[in-house]
Amino acid sequence: MHASVRLHYKHPVSSQQDLQSCLFSSLAMHPQLPLCARQEFYGQGTDTGLHKHEDFYAFYVVQGGRGVHLINNQPYAITRGNVYVLPPGTTHAYRQYSQLIIHAFYFQPHLFSMTEQAALRALSGFWQLFVLPDEQAATCETRIDHHLHLSPEQHREIEQEINEICREFSTDTLDGTLLTQNQFLRMLIHVARWQGEQGSDNWQSEPAEASDIDLQQKMGLAGVVHFCEEHFHESLTVPQLAAQMFLSPSRFSEIFSQEVGMSPAAYIKQLRLERVQTLLRTSTLTTTKIAHQVGYRDSAQLARVFRSTFHSTPTAYRRSFQAQPE
Template sequence: MPRSTKTPIELSEEIDQSDIGRSTSGARTEPHSIALEQVSGWHTGRYFNFDEKGKPFDETFPLVVRRELYRGFDENSYRHLNFWALYFVRRGNGTHVINDHAWSMARGNVYLLAPDSVHFYRGAADVVLDAIYFGETLFSLEEQQALSELSGATPLIASNAESENDEKANSAGLGHFLHLSPQRQIEVETIVSQIRGELARHERALHLSARSRLWCLIVQLALWRGENPTSTRGGESRELADVLHFCETHFSRPLTVEQLADITHFSRNHFTRLFTLEVGMAPATYLRHLRLQHAQKLLRETSHTAIDIARLCGFSNATAFSRAFQKSFDVSPLAYRKANKRTPKYRKKPQEG
């Protein structure tokens, strides 16, 4: 994760310093080996867990949470020596090459990277990751054994490309991650935020609470992965990642399921079945979720009218927007704005996105 100069990008997330992947096109190099104790110090010049004197608060507590941004090509490879990495893709798309196996990244993907794995990013389109790095000693051998007994635990590890059951995915050289539904994304983001907040405090009890939250989170992810053991084939996963990114960046347009299916070159029925299997909801439902999620943000942070918000979020008119909002959140847009209003970040007349 080399250093580079930050460039402007529309982001609501706060990115940790020196976390933008460098855009390169040079030749691959030998992997840079990284130990967990280097992670926070190497990237930001300090430890996440530190006392009032600036010294590590508890160097034996091997847990770090970061938010990272990658764009372009970063084919400098890295080897994680003594720690695991749990990644959540918050936005963007691209390819994460792990142990010479390519994995599609899209919003909602979650996966584990095992110790001693070699990885790099390729073609990252403004990928924002929540990364939880934790040492091999954070959990006891008994806990590790109990986790391994869950059917979804091993498939959650992206490093285990050879363990995938779908031979076609392996032959295609492209793997797939667990994909969270929008509701589960919100649940996971909340837990990660709680872990990050507890680690920022100087109290051992809160650090232990963060450890407990992480354990419960990994167990829950393994259970979710076990619910969908087959997922999609490798090539189909790449196509669906492209569709998810297209939805994320074009939801303000009047998109149809047929248009999304055309991106994948699948029939409408085949595309809808695969999308629903991977995402947990139909394409039209997912688009509506993205539109309403953006509408909530605009209601909180701007003074745009309902007509403007409806247009910016892809609804045909203000009435259709209000009905969809009321049905989904059991509150009108006006009532939501009154209860959640923040100081507007901008008051300029809205333009088409």
């Protein structure tokens, strides 16, 4: 990233009296653009202290670690792959964090032209990325209690886009400035599209107070989701995953389905098939080797699962990309 920020706080408990105001003019922004790009690191702690974003938007991509993001007095468990936007006027703090690494992009609306702003507003997924204050959330049809969680394949793609943005961000040329703005807009559109496509599956619309899942369980579940993303190629079972949260398999499955939007088995299947699609597009590995890499017994099992999900064979899927003009 353009800047690596390591923050250390001494406040054991944050309160409204400790609230610090943050103006966009105080940030290390791009010399030509109303944009600040940096990587923030929070090692080990319980509370960073509250501060308020007065006049800018914040776009966050969690790169690693875990913690609780207190946003407008509402706690959200966050871990690698979470993506969300905070509007101006947001009060927030990080709590109970451990090795938390966040890609942070702070910007003002005039970064984009009126046409570009209209294009973003037209994407329903863009608005679903916002974590709104209670008074604004009350005007929405549903109360959102989740952020978008990127799959491993989506996270790899976003990491590449972030690296491109930061490479151009550090240049002091006209072409670098244009590419920085363009690539940041491109990333926002990609994420908003993913959210729009997957929103009904990955976001919960029940009021937070109606849920019987406490914050510690949400943090534990975030760890389990990350474990699945790192080990989906292994033979994972519900009892094995439930044991990580000290829950019965039935209770774990209930919590997982409520928070993630699908069963543990369905989520592992999704992770495997996303990796299969990537390998079919980008490698020359045989379907047998791909099957073994993602956790299937053989190419026959892979073909059955692939066809039942995508109504196509792995071979036909690969050919469709090979046939595309370069």
